[in-house]
Amino acid sequence: MIRYVLRRLLQLIPVFFGTTFLIYVLVWAVPGDPFSGKCGQTACPQAYIAQMTEKFHLGDNVFVQYFKYLGSLFTGDWGETFNGTSVGELIATSYPITLRLAVVAVVIEAVIGLTAGVLTGLRGKGFLDNLVLVSTTFLISLPVFVTAIVLQLALGSNGLGLIEASVSDNPSVGELIVPGIALGSLSMAYVARLSRTSIAENRRADYVRTAIAKGQPNSRVVGVHLLRNSVIPVLTFLGTDLGALMGGAIVTEGVFNINGLGGLIFRGIQNRESATVVGVVVLLVVVYLLMSLIVDLLYAVLDPRIRYD
Amino acid sequence: MRRSRRLWGPTVVMTSLALVLAACGGGSGSSTGSGGADPDGAVSIYGTEPQNSLVPTNTNELGGTKAVQPMFATLVGFKGADAQPFNLMADSITTTDSKVYDIKIKQGWKFHDGTEVKAHNFVDAWNYGAYAPNGQLNTDFYSNIQGYKDVHPADENAKPATDKMSGLVTKGDYEFQVTLDAPFSVFSIKIGYTAFAPLPDSFFKDPKGFEQHPIGNGPLKFVSRTPNQDIKLTRFDDYKGDDKVHFKDLDIKIYTSQETAYQDLLSGRVDFMEALPPSAVAGGKYKADLGDRLVTGHLLGISTIAVPYYVPGYDNLELRKAISMAIDRAQITKTVMNDTYVPADGYISQGIPGARPGVCQFCKFDPAGAKEAFAKSGFKGKLTIASNADGGRKEPLVAACNSIKNTLGVECDFVPATDFGQWRSIVTGKKLTGMGRSDWSADYPSIEDFLNPIYKTGGSSNDSSYSNAAVDAALAKADGTADKDAAVKLYQQAEDLIAKDLPSIPVWDEKGVAAKSKNLKSAALDFRRMPDYPSIEVLKK
Numbered sequence: 001m002i003r004y005v006l007r008r009l010l011q012l013i014p015v016f017f018g019t020t021f022l023i024y025v026l027v028w029a030v031p032g033d034p035f036s037g038k039c040g041q042t043a044c045p046q047a048y049i050a051q052m053t054e055k056f057h058l059g060d061n062v063f064v065q066y067f068k069y070l071g072s073l074f075t076g077d078w079g080e081t082f083n084g085t086s087v088g089e090l091i092a093t094s095y096p097i098t099l100r101l102a103v104v105a106v107v108i109e110a111v112i113g114l115t116a117g118v119l120t121g122l123r124g125k126g127f128l129d130n131l132v133l134v135s136t137t138f139l140i141s142l143p144v145f146v147t148a149i150v151l152q153l154a155l156g157s158n159g160l161g162l163i164e165a166s167v168s169d170n171p172s173v174g175e176l177i178v179p180g181i182a183l184g185s186l187s188m189a190y191v192a193r194l195s196r197t198s199i200a201e202n203r204r205a206d207y208v209r210t211a212i213a214k215g216q217p218n219s220r221v222v223g224v225h226l227l228r229n230s231v232i233p234v235l236t237f238l239g240t241d242l243g244a245l246m247g248g249a250i251v252t253e254g255v256f257n258i259n260g261l262g263g264l265i266f267r268g269i270q271n272r273e274s275a276t277v278v279g280v281v282v283l284l285v286v287v288y289l290l291m292s293l294i295v296d297l298l299y300a301v302l303d304p305r306i307r308y309d
Numbered sequence: 310m311r312r313s314r315r316l317w318g319p320t321v322v323m324t325s326l327a328l329v330l331a332a333c334g335g336g337s338g339s340s341t342g343s344g345g346a347d348p349d350g351a352v353s354i355y356g357t358e359p360q361n362s363l364v365p366t367n368t369n370e371l372g373g374t375k376a377v378q379p380m381f382a383t384l385v386g387f388k389g390a391d392a393q394p395f396n397l398m399a400d401s402i403t404t405t406d407s408k409v410y411d412i413k414i415k416q417g418w419k420f421h422d423g424t425e426v427k428a429h430n431f432v433d434a435w436n437y438g439a440y441a442p443n444g445q446l447n448t449d450f451y452s453n454i455q456g457y458k459d460v461h462p463a464d465e466n467a468k469p470a471t472d473k474m475s476g477l478v479t480k481g482d483y484e485f486q487v488t489l490d491a492p493f494s495v496f497s498i499k500i501g502y503t504a505f506a507p508l509p510d511s512f513f514k515d516p517k518g519f520e521q522h523p524i525g526n527g528p529l530k531f532v533s534r535t536p537n538q539d540i541k542l543t544r545f546d547d548y549k550g551d552d553k554v555h556f557k558d559l560d561i562k563i564y565t566s567q568e569t570a571y572q573d574l575l576s577g578r579v580d581f582m583e584a585l586p587p588s589a590v591a592g593g594k595y596k597a598d599l600g601d602r603l604v605t606g607h608l609l610g611i612s613t614i615a616v617p618y619y620v621p622g623y624d625n626l627e628l629r630k631a632i633s634m635a636i637d638r639a640q641i642t643k644t645v646m647n648d649t650y651v652p653a654d655g656y657i658s659q660g661i662p663g664a665r666p667g668v669c670q671f672c673k674f675d676p677a678g679a680k681e682a683f684a685k686s687g688f689k690g691k692l693t694i695a696s697n698a699d700g701g702r703k704e705p706l707v708a709a710c711n712s713i714k715n716t717l718g719v720e721c722d723f724v725p726a727t728d729f730g731q732w733r734s735i736v737t738g739k740k741l742t743g744m745g746r747s748d749w750s751a752d753y754p755s756i757e758d759f760l761n762p763i764y765k766t767g768g769s770s771n772d773s774s775y776s777n778a779a780v781d782a783a784l785a786k787a788d789g790t791a792d793k794d795a796a797v798k799l800y801q802q803a804e805d806l807i808a809k810d811l812p813s814i815p816v817w818d819e820k821g822v823a824a825k826s827k828n829l830k831s832a833a834l835d836f837r838r839m840p841d842y843p844s845i846e847v848l849k850k
Contacts, residue, residue, distance in 0.1 A: 036737065037730030038360060039446060040369060041749055042762065042769040043737040046465045051444025083373075084362045084520055085536040093535065152569070157576035165572030166564070169538050254565045257573075259538050263565055267358060267537065272730065 005297070012289050019285045020278065024066045027274040034058075034272040038082075052082065056275070069278065079275035081268075087279045090264055095283070097171065098253070098260030102245040104176045105184030110238060113191030117234075120192070121199025122222065132196070136189035148182035148255040166257035176258075183252040187241050191234055198230040205229075228302055235302070239295030243288035346830050349557040350847025354840055355570045355582040356561035358537055362520040365506040366438035366445040371583075371838060374503060376540045376561055379842045380421075380525035381506035382550050384412065384431070385498065390607060391660050392754035392836040394498050397550055398426065398507070398526070400483070402500075407492035407791040413484045419547050420509040421530040428485040430507035432477045436460065437513070438504060440472045447504035449769065450752075453496075455488045492789035494796040495757040502753045528554045528842065537563055552843045559842075571824075580826040580847075581840050585649075587701040590822075593647040599824050606821035606834030606841075609658045610750030611759065612650070613813040614694060614709070615772040617741045627686035629811040632744070633671040634679035635716035636709050642817050645708045649822045653815040656759060656804050660836075663756035663797040669808045669815050676716045683717045691720040693743030697732035698725035706746060709816065736772050747772040747813050754836055756800045760784060764807050775812035 035044045035052060052058070057065045072079060078088035116136075120129045139147070155162045155178060167175045202208060203226065211221045249262030257263075261280050268276035299306045359373030368377045386397035396402065400413040418426040437443055439451040441461040451457055455476030460469045476488040489496060499505070507526060512519045523531050528548045532541040540561040544554055562579055564570040567586035573579040575598060589595040595603065616632070618624045638652035651659070655668035671678075692713060694706050703725060710721040724743065726732035736745055749770065751758045762768045765784055766776040780803050787799030823840075825832040833844040 033734050034730070036734035037728065037732070038370075041733075041747075042449070043733075045444075045446065045448045047441040047448055047461060048444045048446050050465050051442075081536075082361065083359055090536055094537070149568075152572070156572055158572065164576060164578055166569050166578065169535070255569060257564050257566060257569045259535075259563075263537060266565060270728075271360065 001300075005293070008293050008296070012286075015289060016282075016285060020070070020282050021066055023281045024069060024274070024278050025062055027277050028062055028065065055080075069275075073279075073282070078279045081273045081276055082271065087275050090276065091261070091279060091283060094260045094264055097258060098246050098249055098262060100171070100173065101176050101180060101183065101249055101253070101258060101260060102242055104173060104180035105187070105245050106238060106242055108177075108180050109184040109188035109191050109241070113188040114195050114231075114234065116192040117195025118199055118222075118227070121196040121230075122203065124200065129196075132192055136192050139185050139189040142185070144182060144186060145251045145255065147185050148179070148252050151178055151182050152255055169259065171258065179252050179256045179258060182255070183245060183249055187237070187245070190237060194237060195230060195234045198233055199226065202226055202230045232299060232302055235298060236295055239291045239298075240288065243284065243291045246284055246287055344830075345849040346555065346846040347849040348555055350828075350849075351558040351560065352556050352581065352829070352845055352847060353560040353562050353579050355567075355574070355579055356540065356563045358563050359540075361446060363523045363531075363534075363540075364445075364512075364516070364520060365503045365508070365525075366434065366443075366447050368503065369446050372563075374837065375839055376531075376542065377506075377523070377525075378503050378527075378837075378839060379529040379542065379554070379559070380523060380527045380531060381503060382418070382525070382527045382548075382552075383501050383503065383506050384414070385501035386550070386552055387501055387754055387836065388552075390833075391662070392609065394501055394754070395551070397501075397552070402497045404497070404791060407494045407496070407789060408489050410487045410489070410496060411480075411484070412487065415549070416483055418526055418549050420507075420526045421524045421545055422509060422511060424509055424511075426507055426509075426526050427482045429479045429482075430509060431505070432479050432485050433510075433513060434506065434508035435477060436473050437508065439474055441465075441469050447502075450499070450502060450504045453489050453491065453493055455490050457490070491785075492791070494788060494790050494793065495753075495755045498753050498755045499758075528552060529559055532558075539563055554842050554845065556845055556847050574824055574826050577826045577828055580829050581823065581832055581845070583821075583823045583834060583838050583840060585822055585824060590647050590649055590701065595647075595822065595824070602825050602827065604823040604825050604832055604834050606823060606838075607658075607660045607836065608750065608819045608821040608834075608838050609661060609754050609836040610748065610819055610838075611653055611656070611658045611815060612746070612748045612817045612819065613653075613656075613815050614706075614744050615736075615741075615747035615813040616744050616811070617739070617772065618774045618776075618812070619739060620741060620743060622688060622690060623743070625686050625688060626811065627682045628688045629814065630671045631679045631683035631686055631688075631717060632692070632713055633669070633811060633814040634673065634675040634682065635713045636814070636816060637674045637712045637716075638672070638816055639674065641705055641708045641712065645705050646817070648820070650705075650817040650819050653818040656764075656807055656815055657756050658751065658759065659818055661751070661754055661756055661759070663801055665801065668804055669811070671811060672815055679716050683719070688719070691722065693722045693724050694745065695724040695726060695732075695735070695741060695743060696746035697727070697729045698723075699728055702746065705817070739774065741772075744814075745772060750838070751836070756797055756804075757787070760800055760803055760807070761788070764803075764812065773812040775807075775810070777806065777810060780806045780810075 035049050038044050057068050080086055116132045120132045152165055153159055156165045163178050208226055211225045246261055249260055250266045253260045253262035254266050264276055265280050356375055357372035360370050361367045361373055363373060363377055365377055365381050368374055382398050384399035385394050388395055398414050400415045402410060402412050404410045414428055420426060435451055438445045439448055439457055439460050454474050456474035459471050460474055462469055478486045480486055509524050528545060529542040530545040532543050534540045542559040544557050568588055570579055570582055571586050571589055574582050585595050616623050616629050642650045642652055654672040657664040694710055696702050696706050707723045710723050714721045761784055762770045764775055764780055766781050783803035787796050790796040790799055821834050823834040828848055830846040830848045831844055833841040835841040
């Protein structure tokens with residue numbers, strides 16, 4: 001087990017370098033001059049461009065730039081944005097908010113998605129099954145920004161007046177529920193479908209029949225025997241989804257004006273602030289890798305047949 | 310199977326969710342004022358993340374200016390709807406030849422850290438802004454001060470010999486003298502631009518620290534800043550200027566989406582927005598949404614369509630006349646722009662001293678004249694208008710293109726660029742392949758600022774690559790005329806010459822449509838598209 005964890009952790013290193021390098025090159029390879037729109041209708045003064053070029057090593061070849069960037073990253077310096085704000089500071093203020101939002105979204109998708117999936121999986125065809133199928137198809141076909149804007153308009157001051165259009169600077173969990181629904185709606189539909197299929201499949205498995213034949217109470221058969229096996233694919237999905245949600249919050253955070261990592265990436269791309277984009281993406285990569293490691297380790301807990309080494 | 314009661318599962322979840330939602334929402338609509346103004350009220354305005362540090366010499370876009378401008382008081386201020394210049398920190402500005410300006414400043418004014426504002430604070434700030442190695446964005450504004458070339462050599466690799474401009478001489482604690490390279494009659498208005506604000510001594514000791522906590526001499530002082538979240542300012546009670554504010558705290562809230570900010574404005578969570586999102590302008594929805602909370606102003610800016618001389622086939626006066634006469638400005642500003650713009654018929658924004666109606670005689674919609682001119686031009690092929698397509702820029706230009714197409718019977722296409730940055734790099738790189746949007750907003754309210762940068766040979770924003778020796782001479786003559794009224798007349802003569810050549814086609818002039826929330830008693834929009842801070846009054850709760 002420990003050897004497995006170590007091996008996985010070692011695997012993180014090449015993945016880390018590969019992804020950060022790709023992102024760095026991609027962000028800087030965007031054609032055009034990052035300073036062209038900075039000075040309004042007139043061109044930027046040469047002195048300004050020269051100073052910024054020097055500061056961000058833009059005169060160097062992209063490989064040299066990357067290693068200079070990595071060098072400062074390992075000394076704990078995430079770099080600076082064009083307006084002189086430290087990227088590390090930006091990340092420090094915004095990640096707790098995104099994390100909170102992502103957890104709210106995961107809880108919503110797990111609770112609603114799993115409930116719907118288990119109920120329909122157990123009951124098979126019928127009204128409820130059709131209802132879940134239709135509603136999940138509907139959710140899957142809607143892009144997140146549509147869901148978010150529709151929720152904002154329908155529940156905001158123009159509609160039912162239940163929520164404010166924007167979320168406050170340091171939002172409470174209550175304020176994040178609607179953005180969480182918008183963010184988690186797509187995955188919620190997938191969770192419902194995944195768990196429905198896997199429950200329906202396992203419902204006829206031998207071990208379930210044995211458990212029933214042994215005279216175990218229904219709640220135990222479903223809750224312990226059936227769910228524990230069926231939840232593995234769902235868990236894989238939910239685990240990596242937490243990583244995806246932290247990055248995927250770009251749209252939702254933009255709509256509800258949440259000052260999180262998604263918003264940081266959004267602004268970074270808009271203003272061509274590669275330091276911000278690369279910094280946040282590096283962080284997301286690490287979150288992703290760690291989440292998938294945790295999920296893999298959880299398999300063994302859920303299904304003793306799965307062993308490592 | 311007795312599981313039918315499980316049907317209640319999702320229902321229970323959904324119901325409890327709805328209850329939670331109901332509990333955490335609400336709370337709006339509780340503040341109807343009794344009519345009086347609250348001198349200690351708090352105001353929150355819509356903001357965007359500043360693109361640069363909050364130092365006057367390095368701030369030129371709206372997001373940063375919104376915070377920097379009220380924090381600093383310049384020598385000259387601008388008052389009222391027509392932005393009349395008045396002496397703010399200056400006691401007197403005198404010149405006999407428009408070349409040497411003697412500036413006396415008022416005594417007893419303080420920076421927010423308690424030190425007195427003295428003449429050397431201006432001189433030091435301008436020298437800092439001009440010195441090339443400091444790489445300040447607004448450096449061009451000092452370029453006509455004598456000695457600028459010594460601190461800012463044209464060759465970017467050359468090391469400047471000195472960091473002081475010879476044209477700036479401190480004559481005492483409250484007096485300094487500015488000598489320009491050549492006479493420039495508008496200098497006494499130009500120094501009202503934020504880049505000419507004084508900087509306290511503490512800035513030069515630690516510029517980096519200053520960026521974290523700017524210290525100015527204006528009506529509002531810095532409290533705190535959270536990147537991407539807000540900038541907080543509060544009233545500076547020792548302020549001596551005429552543009553005092555009538556509220557206590559200012560919160561510049563940073564939004565990623567204008568749409569969300571607009572909804573917050575309607576519900577009273579943010580108090581002022583200087584521009585409306587395209588969705589609110591569409592169909593004139595804003596008029597119904599806002600009612601008496603609509604704030605209109607007059608922005609000192611103008612939209613034109615540049616016809617670049619370097620594009621083959623476009624260097625043709627008859628073609629430019631034909632295009633100009635083929636655009637139905639009145640209809641487009643009414644239907645596509647929903648009355649947020651008015652048709653333009655000159656090169657200077659309406660409302661600036663010296664602007665005259667009807668300067669551009671080809672700016673009236675005249676289908677017959679347009680067809681005739683087009684036939685004379687002998688132009689073959691397709692017309693294009695290029696612009697960045699975001700922020701509602703696309704629709705009016707598509708409409709203009711259609712108007713040209715319908716009138717002249719020639720193909721006309723709108724060519725989009727992805728964003729403003731890409732768009733400007735096309736224009737400054739002289740890579741236009743047809744006409745291009747060329748909007749201009751004034752840095753300071755003067756007729757000069759609408760002509761020199763755009764139509765002088767090699768001007769910083771001469772998008773058409775226009776060059777006419779007679780225009781250059783007329784502009785130079787106007788620059789060198791000390792008498793203000795005489796100078797305005799000379800600038801008008803230059804404008805008349807430009808109108809004959811039609812290097813760019815004036816199309817519309819932005820009115821400026823802003824909005825205030827129900828928490829504000831009054832608010833106005835200034836010529837820079839900024840909230841006019843002294844006009845804001847908060848309703849008593």
